[in-house]
Amino acid sequence: MRKHYSLWTVMLLSCSIALSACSSNQPNNSQEGTNNVPADSAEPSSSSTAENTAPVKLTWFSDVSGWNPPSPWNSDPNSVEGTITSKTGLSFEFNIPAQDAGTKLSLMLVSSNKLPDIMTLTDGTLEKKLIDAGKVWNLDEFLKKYNPSSPLLTNFPQDLKQALIERDGGWYAYPSHMDTQDAREIYPPSSEFYSDAAKYRNNNSIMFNQEIMKQAGIKEDELKTEDGVLAAFEKVKGLKIDGAPVVPLLINGKDYQGLSVGGTGHGSTLGTLEAMFGAMPVDKDGNYRDVILAPETKHALDFLYKAAKAGAFDPSQMTVDDTSIKASVKTGRVFSFIGNSANTGFTDENAVGTWITPGPMMSSEGTKPVAGRSLKAGTGWMNTFISKDAPNPERIAKWLDFMTSDEGLILNYYGFEGTDYTLDANGLVVQTEQGLKDAADYSKTGVFAFWPFHNIAWHDHATVAPTSNKGADSVMAMQVQTTIGKNSEIYDSSALIMPSNFIEAGSKLANDQLQIKTYLEAQISKIILAKDETSRDKLYDDMIAQVKKMGMDDINAKINEQFHKQQESYGTTIKGINS
Template structure:
């Protein structure tokens, strides 16, 4: 049977990246990131709140860990025999003879030349494997990468590739990149253990024929992956209002914020968001109506998993109508930020610093005074099957591919597998113990003064010794990373990491079913993609316009049936046939 030729659909209108968008906002906006990171005042022992939260998000999004190893530093143990299971410190990367590999990589603006990075130099001493890195700045990366592929001028591997699933399918069909399944089985004990323990990850990085063509990066810390609905607990306490548990109680609390201004601020914004538009709030509140049980990417395409185990279209469902009615209720009562449709992130930051926000959806609490905010459980509705719909698996696909020009694929796989281990993660994140970081008497980790990102900008601190800032090479950050390796006490408190972790634990019963359903987008054949594109261009555009009209009251809900009829007429049946065919393939992997 001829392998299926696949392409990947465009993300849905409401889709979000694997890492929460608010984290990426800090990660990949150099100007704002530079403003957020401030010099530490050692005499007072505190950091500016915004800087700390931004730093926490940078670590959570761009760092890796592994849950099955000891809480040790990055001192080398390359002489130890390989152990089975992720997190083992192994000598699997030791080459029988010195090997030189040519790696092509896109370089984040905050990263130094990868050839000069201490972590790679240290690993070369241990393994005899030398990497000649060709760094290409992000700005010109796609053109350079595509030219190399088009002219068949292939390096041994490509990292921080930016390849889409469609790119992988194309280059695999041409024989330019190689399948990694057997290499993982034989030479990657750390990654193999991760995939064996997490079949949904294995499915997500496999093509429709079960082949793996790229190594992923994995962020397992749910503090970052689970978005939360934060509320100003200080305001609630001042008004004598208990923490809301239902949508009605939440609405009443926002009304009290609006009318009584418990913070005594210039203006109260009961509910807001850092981005413009209703999408993020709708993704979150959908969970209260039992919708969005396959996460944000599928929600953006208007689908989730129905009770019959098949994909269902939710944007014509009566529960979706109830969601829009709830959003309309918030808008009509002036509880939603009136500038939500037009404001920029700068406005969010200014209002945050002024203490105007009553509630918002983010992975982390408000940066200017995190102690005032607490996370709510998923609010109950009349339906009783609530889920946390705004959650991701933390998977970053397609980081690294090995090309057909590589004469040492086994040594290449060994070299990359080390970074999935606990020891490898510590080295990528913190560097070399005693030189780039220290561990205090209480087990708290922090960077030495020369590499402290609160003293010097990232490009002159962490970016000097490791490519971790900006997602450099494959890694695995453990779910319990901050339990095993907390930061020094002042940083743990200032960054509210314990509060974020506790909130994620509280939400676990709500997000576990979503993650079990699988949150990574499906792959589609070319024919299926054509159907999806047509539906997106016509129906989803219409749906987007009508959502805004329903929420803002410009379209009465008495016209709901007409809206449903119009959506059905725009090819909904074929669209759902495509999605269910993709689901069947996914289930059979």
């Protein structure tokens, strides 16, 4: 669960790959512990066109390169994809470029080439281009025209719909990972376990391998402070697992900085450290300033410098991808990880070791850990659009109904009853060992594969609280991903989220943002790998001076003006808790 998903929904972000990962009007409210399809659900019947006509193949494009749904489409009616086809009359050919997806779709938009039929995107600028060009359907119009009895017209979370309309000028996108107040009124959490997830869960975390802790004689309380963690790195450096040396610290690979310029903060390894050390994109006077300027960000960089200097992690970690991160964790030789836990596979069925989070690592400067969380309805992570040129719109409308129904969601998340899951006495889903394996192997099985339709509120309503350490929503996943939030100062970050394309693409400020981001990516690595503290501090001072020369003050001023307008509109006030 990118990028969002800091995505506090997601990802995540389950961003997550929904380890979370990753952020309504409620007629026909479901009761807790039930999985009833709304009475007006319009699903294909046994005599439907979908079952009596050859399937229609559509193209499905996405700019999320890490999403790998089964391809080619499996036509076996006993598979997840085959079931979708039998229910809707559709099959899909996926087009998910490994890189430059936005550029490729933009070229299709301006050329005479036909756009893909279905487009699942995360690039707000690209989404706006499609809407402004009139190439995608307004879903209200689409459903009223092709499926007027669709439950989506009456049972879609109203706060989420309003947020999408405010963002796009209409309801054009179906969002993934919905988790708003209205969504949770439609789908109340099945237990306190999932209530805590809604309040505190975040993929970004610091976590430790309990087996290596025992081998080194390290107690959990020793890992609650910055100095204690640095001391623990020294204790485990000489240890070996199966004859190979322990890795004291694993960072989040080539994405360890999680940089954005002009946002609510950073993600991944750097963003996790910033939050634990109390960095915020707002100063003591309540004015926006890019989080790179916060003194606590300097302290986060100093920590990574000390860790690198002590040999806790090798600089080569700064260039690896998510596959390499997972492979490292699965060796059982990694002592600690800081960053997006969804990228580690630490709860996969074939994962090794037990991981814990003692809580936020407390800064030696005595600052309070913070957690920004938008209390305003978000707009999900992946946004799915329907091209106006797509054939068989009636079938697409029925497909939307099926994929968002209880039947479609349980197929999407869990696969097949009896094999992948069972239902308890209250009708709640209990995932089987086979189900866990199938979800981990989603690119082949189709179980858990259709991220664009993942619905966090539905999942937390339909699922029994787990008892094992395996799976995206296991006991271990929840402990690692909620403990920091429970022990941090939470502030409402809603007003810090700027409208889509607020700084217009191609403008001077947008170009300045891109240039600053490129500069920071190189300079931050130099700071962390500096030869000594004097060099480190000079590189940091040079960085701050340079980003100001490159236009950061103008970017901050524009965002600050909008930030204060949004605070007034939302009735919120944010001030820096530390610096």
